[in-house]
Amino acid sequence: MSGPDRYDKIIELCRRRGLFYPSFEVYGGVSGLIDYGPLGARIKVNLLNEWRRFFVDSSPDLVYETESPLVTPENVLEASGHLSSFTDPVTTCTSCSRTFRADHVLEESGLLGESMTMRELDEAYSKGVVCPVCGGKLGKPAVFNLLFKTSIGPYASSAGYIRPETAQGMFTMFRRAYEAVREKPVFGLAQIGRVGRNEVSPRQGPIRLREFTQMEIEMFFDPEDPSAGVPSTYEDETLRLQVAGSSETVSLTAKEALEKGLVGSPWLAHYLAAGKRFVEGLGVEPSEQYFLQVPPGKLPHYSKETWDQMVRVERWGWVEVAGYSYRGDFDLVNHARHSKSDFTVYKQLREPVKLVRKVVRWDAGKIRRLFGAKTGQVIAKLKNLTEEEINEFSKKGVLEIEGLTLGPEAISLSEEEYEERGRRYVPHVVEPSFGADRLMYAMIDHAYTVREDRVVLMIPRRLAYPSVGVLPLMAKDGLDVFARQALLKISHAGFTVTYDEEGAIGRRYARLDEVGVPVAVTVDYTSLEDGTVTLRDRDSWRQVRVSSDKLTHSLDRFIHGGEDLESLGEPLNKEG
């Protein structure tokens, strides 16, 4: 199943059979951009739909899909912190003028560049680092913003950017969405969409892209009641966690990880476990994945706690396919401040709470004598003292008002009971964020299998494209007519399907196996006699004979139901 050049073989297969390849290849390509071709785009669509089913549709009245634009005005990304913090360190060669990721150059010399702060990079570069291309001296590291910049409308002054994450569209629509879901205290917004990150010099083929598809959920909840509404579905799922600072993973259930405080929020623990199961469903065994906690110094600017879901792929080793962050109230608070809008929600307390507060009382006669015409103004001020001012008075015993110092002769402090019936708060956010393209690659990497010197792409059946191949044993004697009728029936039943009558049947099976078509329907001379066809399993190469009346039902059980081929009909002896 493995070998030193599996990556090259996969890339070759994907180009040749049209799964994916570099974009704009005839123009020499643009690094970090890939196309999905005739046989790959639809597999990606299946992957997106699988995510939608798993994370959105299966959580009715809890998680809702949304869509917002890529083009984002500057003030949004200023508020979100991306304008100042969404950066990579770069260095330019003083000799050949090429620009590189300053941290990656160090990584290539065996140093831990990626985990260095800007100051540490500066120090490393001050000792002299040579250009990996021309050997010249690399310059002092600088900060490069990864946002694709553009302008909106005919005025060059209206700066806009391609969004670096779908998340901000969900935060800015929070108020509208909150009202649309009838002010649920716990709900999630989800989005599947493209984002852009203007990487300095992306390599690693489909792994590091300048434009890719994110699948994100922003789960909003009351920070005072963080476990409300969290389903117990995955609490017994075992997670492999590598805590920041540790060099080893520990295995424990989501529930245990939460109870022991390794994971800081119930929603975070829930989504780690759900994410593990989802990725497992793409064909990546639990032993091939773990969660790596991001150390405090390397956390994204918005995050209090982040776990990266790591998946092993042959060429690149452990690769991040998803990130799970506790974003707290960072985004909503910042958008509230920058947009001067209200992002709080109101919650009624289960029982009103009796509380005591300090209030300032005054001697109206004294005040009038002291302030004369200004009395009304001063009393208004006394009525609206801030908590801070009242505390100040409580500490010092005097209060400055309109240039005069008032002491106990004019004002006094007393305590007052009051009832709190509700409270306003800014929801906190837990965010699972998946990279669809990395998942797609990881799925293919794990599906790539060599059997008897032939490639079989063992993509999970329901994610493969097409789902079914229809093959007449010969393209004559009416076998082709029978097969084309079967194709129509299969297509009308909603399956994706392909027809192939060219070449020997063994070669045709091989062509289907190579791109992962899970089942082949073969029409032979017996079909003409009794109306049966054979089904051939891509993975086992075994065949059974089923009645064509039950064909679409059998295909449904095999592809969506995940049933064994043998449960569908009479086994045949031949393999092929």
Place this chain on the structure above:
Amino acid sequence: MSGPDRYDKIIELCRRRGLFYPSFEVYGGVSGLIDYGPLGARIKVNLLNEWRRFFVDSSPDLVYETESPLVTPENVLEASGHLSSFTDPVTTCTSCSRTFRADHVLEESGLLGESMTMRELDEAYSKGVVCPVCGGKLGKPAVFNLLFKTSIGPYASSAGYIRPETAQGMFTMFRRAYEAVREKPVFGLAQIGRVGRNEVSPRQGPIRLREFTQMEIEMFFDPEDPSAGVPSTYEDETLRLQVAGSSETVSLTAKEALEKGLVGSPWLAHYLAAGKRFVEGLGVEPSEQYFLQVPPGKLPHYSKETWDQMVRVERWGWVEVAGYSYRGDFDLVNHARHSKSDFTVYKQLREPVKLVRKVVRWDAGKIRRLFGAKTGQVIAKLKNLTEEEINEFSKKGVLEIEGLTLGPEAISLSEEEYEERGRRYVPHVVEPSFGADRLMYAMIDHAYTVREDRVVLMIPRRLAYPSVGVLPLMAKDGLDVFARQALLKISHAGFTVTYDEEGAIGRRYARLDEVGVPVAVTVDYTSLEDGTVTLRDRDSWRQVRVSSDKLTHSLDRFIHGGEDLESLGEPLNKEG
């Protein structure tokens, strides 16, 4: 069903219930950008999936989905003509400095600005046009490019743009895709994806957007055999066509339109008819749509023939929801030239053709005497004469080679028979291109119905979201438990579903009707006795009682099968 302010009511409904609303609204919004909210995004996903089923999956081995990036390097859009031709005329007020679409300002004064050439606009403006905002004098119209510009990577010199159409990604990947589909002479590439058009001052809410979702097919075929592979599926479909220059529509079948030469290509006729049926499937009656031919002077730069599919919406009148263009070989030829790549395909002729060509023969001795050491060079040249040079010689009787004039004494013309077995050609392209967001709005506009003073959004059942509402008559006595179990079962069966137990049952039905949930499952006291539930049809408000064993099967027949409610169970008398 209509009224002067239906648009405002729809917009209000969509904002309030979370179907769509302006993007970045808390920051004052950006015109031309909209968000789809918790109840709208999923309807749009259903629309995209419907298109995919209709145009891609139902054409196995003919139309293939692809995906390519939005970020596009400059050379691609230079080759495609967008850099020079994808423009709108603008005018800036000499007094208040506001910028407007020069043609739209004239439209608002009742002139036909949109159909004017740049010269005609110049002339109109030279007579003086006043600013619609401040009344100042508007300046001379200028050309504004609608591409969102950015730069790729850390070098500001690598210009890139957000693609204005998905098409270019499919043209640039043509060679790879052609090989992946095993060199089919006829095949289509499809793409569903976002595009950006930096409109000058978009108004018309969801109709004119700066970023939107396109659904496009590029159908490639042999221009010498343009009807090969065209299905007859829609040839008898009646089309309403308004030919360029005419002020009236004619009704005829797709087949007739093609035979009479009104529509210039079989694939074009096929897609016009398919498009009509697709839009009809979204709930837009044939009488509410027609095809308008774009006059020669207003054709897009790449097109030889374009038809706009017009749909009536209440506020904006006839709106274009799709464009059908005969792009010929414009794009492939231009990309071939700019990228210096081969975009031709080879076709074997059914029978080899015997042809005659002129060849130049020479007297080797004469040539040697004339050219001496240069002889080899000259003979190589004579062997590789272009067709043009040979024709030149045939006409003039002499040929200039290396500074000498050769006449019949040294070279002569003769004819040679040869056999042509195959031919290389550049495929031609027919492109249907749909705007998903306009279709979404048109669908809602046509679905918006008022019944007994209540809004019912009669979206086609299979496009609605959620598909099913589950309501316990009362949230007690175990009705809620029964209902929640039904919800789980419905969700597991793959339907989108919502649960509602708050308020009177009539109010809950109304809430579902308003956003178009096609069917409500109600659990009442009889359910507890005999396990039956009621199904209520959104449109007729009628109810039937069905066994909960058959519930998901009944829902499938109603939602996907389009069956009448009455065919599913025992009718109830009450409406509500």
